[in-house]
Amino acid sequence: MQLSLATATVVLAALVGTVVAESHTVHFTNNCGFGTPTLIQGGNVLSTGGDHTSNGPLVAAIAYLQTGSCGFNGEGCTLVETTLVNPTSSGSGSSTDISLISPHAFSVTSGFGYYGGCDGAGADCTSGSCSTAFHVSTDTGVQVACQVNNVNLAITFCD
Template sequence: MPSFTTVITATLLLATPLLMSVRAESHQVTFTNNCGRGTPLFLYQGNGNPQGATTIQGELNGGIAWLGNQGNCESSGVNCGAVEFTLQNTGYSQADFTLETGSGLGNHQYTYAMAFNFINGCSNGASCDEPNCPCAFTDPTNGCLYQCSANNAGIHIQFC
């Protein structure tokens, strides 16, 4: 007959994978492109390959999305407007618009309308549909950060 300790150990070993799958962190990034040109892309910390809509396993820190392959837009949205975001279960997920043009700030400028909303637990968001976007960061000290506190929150980004 198995000892009490053996039964508990076996139970924990069987339950651990189930508990880990429940706690697995993932964040979805989706796009809508109404511009009729370009390709929605994003980069994030730890992955320098621009990609389209996908689901990331784990935290997604330092994300930046832009409409690539059109006009003068370069990697990371240089010469165009961009949406910056971080998606994580610890703390808050957050997003903002960047139109920072100063030296070393990416030369981001308004070239198309942008909008975003959080998905999978929150639905708040914002839009930037004019060159003088009122809440966009034009330098690192101004602008509005939008937040979501839901676990596994994602973001949907729209261009034009």
């Protein structure tokens, strides 16, 4: 009996000591038939179309469809801005939006949605006048929040 209790104690201690690491994946779907989905954070290209998994928070990342006319930071194109982070308090989790604030401009239909939590929360922008995108910096109501650990993001172009 003592061996079983000792074994159980070791297993329990290992489980309690195990920390589940924070992780977020950004997935792209490009239905346009042209262009290259691009994900950038801090001046570094993280993806040119393939899934990108961040082992930890993904803070202040941008995504756009590089059509050949976009600047490195998405200038001249529809921009998706995201921060994917596990919430540490109410309202401190993930937030994503679409931006058409100059120097960004509508280029292709773009949309996003969370998955693995907050499923169904997202936005689509199908024209330069869409009400789901930032047009001026005070359009904060277009930000879509998610307060779930390890949430992922799907970005779609031309859907």
